[in-house]
Every structure is written in C-alpha cells, then in structure tokens.
Amino acid sequence: MTLPYRAVMAAVGDELLRGIVSENNASWLAGELFKLGWRLEAIEVLPDREEALFDFLRRWIDEVDLIFISGGLGSTPDDKTRSAIAHYLGAPLVLCDDLFDKIVLRHPEETRPYLENVRSTQGAVPQGAEPIFNPIGTALGMRFRHNATTVVVLPGIPWEFRAMAEELLRQLPRGDRYSAQIVVVGWLEMDLKEKIAELVVGREESFSFLPAPNSVTLVISGEREDVEDLERRVRSLVGEDCLSSGVSSLPQAVIEEAVSKGFTIASAESCTGGMVGEAITEISGSSRAFLGSAVCYSNESKENILGVSREILERDGAVSAPCALSMATGARKIYKAHLAVAITGIAGPEGGSREKPVGTVWFGVSGLGEDKAVELHFSGDRQTIRRLATTTALELFWRRLKGA
C-alpha cells in the first residue's frame, strides 16, 4: 500500500438504520484517523445481515490498509457480525477462555452467572483471528489480516468502542499528511472565500470550508511546511475573528480567554434551558472561570432569582431588551462574576406572535464594559434555534473577554 494510509469503517446495526440510535463511533474515529494523517475512504452503516457484511468486505479488502467494523457483537440472534466474520473466513468460532475469564473476574460474584450465559458468544472469535480484550464490557473484539488489509472488529457500544479503538490507534503508523484548522467566528463561508481567494486559487484541493452556525472552520491540509505557511497567511488576512491556533471550539476559546485574564463568568438562560452551561462545562477545567448558569424558565424565577422586576416582565415581556439586560446583571450579581451573558427568546414551535415571532432571541451582556442588549432572529426548528442562540451567547462572551 502507498501513503497516505487508507481506511474504511462499517457500523453494523438495524437500530442505526431505523434512526433509533445515531452512529457516533464513525465520526469520532474519522477525526482520530485524520489527526494521524490517515485517509478514511468511506463510512458505511449496514444492517444486521451477513450478506451486507460480506458485500462490504469483498469491496474493501485489498483496497485499503485497515477496515474497522463496529457493532453486532451482542449475545442474541439479531447480532450477526461474529458469525458473519467466521463464515467469511470459513473458520469455526473458538472460545477465548483466558481473556473472558478476566472479564468475568472483574464482576461481582452475584452477576457472574449472567456472564456465563454469554461466554459462548461474546467470549468467542473465529479461529485464526486474534481476540481483543474489552476493558469495559463483555464482548471480545477481534483482528485478522487478509493480504495487505487488517480487519478490526469492535463492539458498537460507544464507550467500549472508543476505549478499544484508542488502544489500536496508538499502534498505527502515522501518515504523511499534515493539517491545520482555523475557526473563523461570525463569518459566512462566502465572505471567507472571497477574503482568502488569492491563497486558494490553484490550490483548491488543500482547502476545505466547513460552515457551522455562526462560524466557518477552514481546514488546510498538505505538506507540513505549506500548511503552516498558508495558516499564517490566512490568519493575517482574516485577523482577530480567528480562534487561536489549537483552539477548536468557542467554549474552549471562552474558557482560555477568561482564565488567562483572570476573569470569572456566569450566564442566565431561558430558552436555551442550560445549553450554554453545558457547552462551557464540557471543557475540562472550565471551573477555573465558569461559576454557573441560572436557568430561569418561568417568569417567577426570573423575578425571584435574577431580580428582573415585575414591571419589566409585564410591560416589556420576558423576551425583550430590558429583560435580557436585567437577567444579565442579575446573573452577574448572584454569581459574583466579572461577566455575565443572558439569553431569552422564543424557540417555538409555540409561543410566537406577530411582534415577536418564533426565533426572536434577546441577549444581554453585563460586565467588563458597557452593558448591552442584542436582538437576533433565527430560523429553524426548536433545537436549531436553541443551538444558534447558544453559539451566539458564546460569541458574546468571547468578544467581550477578548476586548477586556
């Protein structure tokens, strides 16, 4: 095989094709492989049917260096991956008692009889395949080679898949592709393209533009030296709307900015219901700057907890500039934070009116400069509007902290 190293992944499970569970292992693996300089050629979601897996293997074996398969390693008849691999290899399933005993011994005595029920399925791999220990769950994984292709089969349960895949990824050689990501906040894709057009012309293959709500992520890939040079030039053209190098998300940028300057932050949320708090606290170490978020969904709680006056609530309503401002100053006060951002809006699908249609969101900013209120109108379904409002609140935090 020639560089870059190439891989494909199949996620197996009827539930994934029925929309009952969404497939996230592949997306995570894609990112890990990309960081290692590998190229992922395709992701396929397949049903629990042997023929579908055979067809997948026939198409990709000898085409790529590495095949990942996840799912279908449960202990019931609807789990077909283990037997499909055995049939594909024309090999019987053999018990791996050494490894499975380790799994049994990890469990308390009273649950061990259950585990014995699944030994004959989850503790077996086809003869000739190498079993892979499962540090969390009960199903063993497996690995085998076919000519130049290695096939790895892991459980689909996300935390098991991730733990086992991480171990395997550590053993992979690194590819020769280098890449850099630049997150540009508050820009539209077309504006960014126009701004850096001179860099892109003739090198279109090196640039990917990934629009997200409220930002565009630019990925530059190729030889390390070129990528570093292009990154420098993009940053100098675009200026201060870029997140710092190595910072891949707004919450991370908010926390790094606050921590480096010694500021504390808090929020007050109505329609986002806790999404701002969640986004920030997903960052490990966020407690160094983030104090909390008062989710005040009812008008009474806006009044009692944040100190929004009844006059504002009755005269201007909960979705208004005075209420957003008052929520922000209230949050800053009760959390004793340097900076607070408040969000109050109508996420729908109900609750809109002619003056304040669904998608109307008011933001309040208090601290580290003059207090201000900002009104925006978003379109989309309830969850889209809430996500857009959350990203906007994070942007408001970030800009105010940067300017402070």
Next chain:
Amino acid sequence: MTLPYRAVMAAVGDELLRGIVSENNASWLAGELFKLGWRLEAIEVLPDREEALFDFLRRWIDEVDLIFISGGLGSTPDDKTRSAIAHYLGAPLVLCDDLFDKIVLRHPEETRPYLENVRSTQGAVPQGAEPIFNPIGTALGMRFRHNATTVVVLPGIPWEFRAMAEELLRQLPRGDRYSAQIVVVGWLEMDLKEKIAELVVGREESFSFLPAPNSVTLVISGEREDVEDLERRVRSLVGEDCLSSGVSSLPQAVIEEAVSKGFTIASAESCTGGMVGEAITEISGSSRAFLGSAVCYSNESKENILGVSREILERDGAVSAPCALSMATGARKIYKAHLAVAITGIAGPEGGSREKPVGTVWFGVSGLGEDKAVELHFSGDRQTIRRLATTTALELFWRRLKGA
C-alpha cells in the same frame, strides 16, 4: 419493486470523513423512513470525489425504490455532487432561473450580488432532472428517475436538508411494516431479555433490543396485529418500569407525568452543568411544568444561590449526601417547585481522589415525599459520566412523580 419499500442514503463530504462534522441527516432520515414503514438498507458516507458517487449509484440504482444523496452542492470546486450527477446522466447542467430568481428575491438588495456569483453552480441541475426549490438556502436540489429507482439530491446543510426532505417524505407511499417502541427504564438488556424470553423465542426477527445508558428500548416490528399483541404482553410482564405508549424519552415522560398531575419541577446542577435543564427544555411545552435549573458550578454559588451551608461544603465537601440534599431543597425553595432533583459529582478527568474517585455522583431529591440522597459511581470519559448522571436525575424525577 415489492413491499416493504426500500431506500438507501449517501452523505457526501470530505469533512464528514475527517470527523470535523458529524453526519446527522442520515440518522434523522432513517427515523422518518422507519416511521413510514420503509426499510433503509444502508447509509454511506462518501468523499467529494465523482468516482465514489458513481460507484454508489451503480451499486444501488435498480436495487432500491429511492436513493437519497445529501451534500456536495456548494459553489466551490471541492463540491462535486452536481457535476458527478451530470456526468452520470451524460447530460449538461442547465440553469433554472425561475427557481433561482425566487431565491435571489428573498434576500436583501445588498447581498444579491453574492448570489449572482453562485447562480451558475447552485442554480443549475442536469438536463432532464427536476429541480427542487430550497426554501432556506441557495442550492437547488434535484430529482430524477432511473427505471424503478428515484434519486433525490439535496444540500447537506442540516436545516436545508430537513426542510426539503420533509416535503418529499410527505409524498411517499406508506410501507406495510408496523412497529412499536417500549422504553424500559433502569433495566439491563440481559435482564429484559430474560424476562420476556418466552415471547421472543421463535420470533427473534421481530424484536430489537437497544441498550442506552440507564434504559433499554425494545422495538417490536411486523404486522400491526402481532405487534400490538406483543406490546401488550411485554408491558404486562415488565410492569411499571415501562414508559407509557407513545412516550419515547425520559424527559418527555417527566414532563407528561408532572403536567398531568399539576406538579412543578426544578433542578440544581453542578457537574452536569445544565444538561438536565437542556434535556427537559428540548421538549416543547416543558414550560408547563419545568421552572428552571440552578447551575451552580462554584462552591460560592452553591452557598449564595442554593443556600448550602459553608459547614457542609467544608466538612462534607461539594460531592456529598448533605450537599446534594441541601442543593435539592435549595432549588425547590428558590424556584417554588413541588419537586427538585440535585446533581453534584466528579466528571473528571481531574478532581478525583481515593475516597471520591472520578465518576462519583451524589443526587438529592426533595419534595413529593421524603427527601433523600443517592450515590452512584459511573465509569467512562467526562461526557459519558455527565450523560449518565443526567439520565439518572431524569429517572429520579420520573419515579418520584409517578409515585406521587
């Protein structure tokens, strides 16, 4: 084609294979098709390369009734879907000025010049294909038939994809499969399998078990009469741990239970940082019962906002039974709610100790019965622990409301 109707979907985009953007359109579409009684045979994520799309079309055209393709309809050279389809059909791209003019006129005058730059790409479809209007963005979709297969191509941007797909789904005939979902809370997959073994034997194909943190979703599918009969029998065997028919998630169950009994609820969150509030407020109409959530990440805010005593914080620490209880009673008081649940724990990866390792989470319940504190230990990464804690808090709400 014979029933059930069959479909496949391809999501096109290098960014999806690099883990920079996760693919959610397919999962959503899968659920919609399943509800219509259709069978989704596969989901494939493909790179922005014509040959990959040709290979996909060659494999699936004439095999299924409907092919969905999303993505790669941007206006830059890395977007290859439009030209790939034109090459596949051997037809030139033709401008659809009527439809594209409607898109231009929707925009304010000052941004129209930008739109003219993309007319020649996003306003064109291959001759013979039928253009599909985009009610939100700028790229037209397209549709064409090849023998018995209909191919639909839509933009990958989620809100555009969804709006355009919804319109198409309304025109589809319904399949003959019927299905029912039963969510069983607090059970392990193996316990549920054992409990309903007598129903499953000989009908394995009708049952899917979908384990989730803290619950198992059982999907029964087949002929309507059989499914309804099996659902009744499962519910009578499993008993009160099943969510009601038609209720597919714990947040929905919590809100329905609270609203039907006229109770109000609130929460206090530390390590979950707002996830409980977010999960509940994702339900439209949650404001009829949910008052808010005090996200108190810092010790000072637990003291100042929730009234946790300094003595508790110093003697027992923030992750303890007394603190969890005091947070719950505090939240109940400041929100004037009938019931409050509090969460305080160590999500990691830092902050653990020998006595309180990462994954230790205390829950407090106050109202509608005796106050209580519950300790649980979760394993996994930061986000997994937070998710497990969130689900547990929702379960505590639900059980207390059910018993009230």
